Amino acid sequence: MESEELSVSFGGPFTACVNRKHNEGEPGIPYWYQYFYIVPDLGMVKEVDWRNDTPPRNTELVGIQDPCVGDFDEDGDVDGIDLSIQAGDVATVDLKYFAEYFGANNCVTMIYN
Numbered sequence: 001m002e003s004e005e006l007s008v009s010f011g012g013p014f015t016a017c018v019n020r021k022h023n024e025g026e027p028g029i030p031y032w033y034q035y036f037y038i039v040p041d042l043g044m045v046k047e048v049d050w051r052n053d054t055p056p057r058n059t060e061l062v063g064i065q066d067p068c069v070g071d072f073d074e075d076g077d078v079d080g081i082d083l084s085i086q087a088g089d090v091a092t093v094d095l096k097y098f099a100e101y102f103g104a105n106n107c108v109t110m111i112y113n
């Protein structure tokens, strides 16, 4: 997985892992339509989505109160739903960080623009 240095509204610069989602509807065509920028020990700081918008929709982290790594659905816990997202390779973090927070239920929502 490649990494990239970036800053978002929340802060930075961060060294983020870039997780690209491939358009499986076009086999053989190297078309990536979503980029997730994941910062270890923090979570997703940016998403770029070309699926329905030109120019792409940019979502950036603008605030955070008490982060739990791996709370992908932003409902304040790291549970089985988050595990399924992690396992589905849609938005992932390093497993050692995910495991550290798995079971936490006192996370605070990450705030995006």
Ligand SMILES: [Ca+2]
Residues within 6 Å of the ligand: 070, 071, 072, 073, 074, 075, 076, 077, 078, 079, 081, 082
């Ligand atoms: Ca969750």
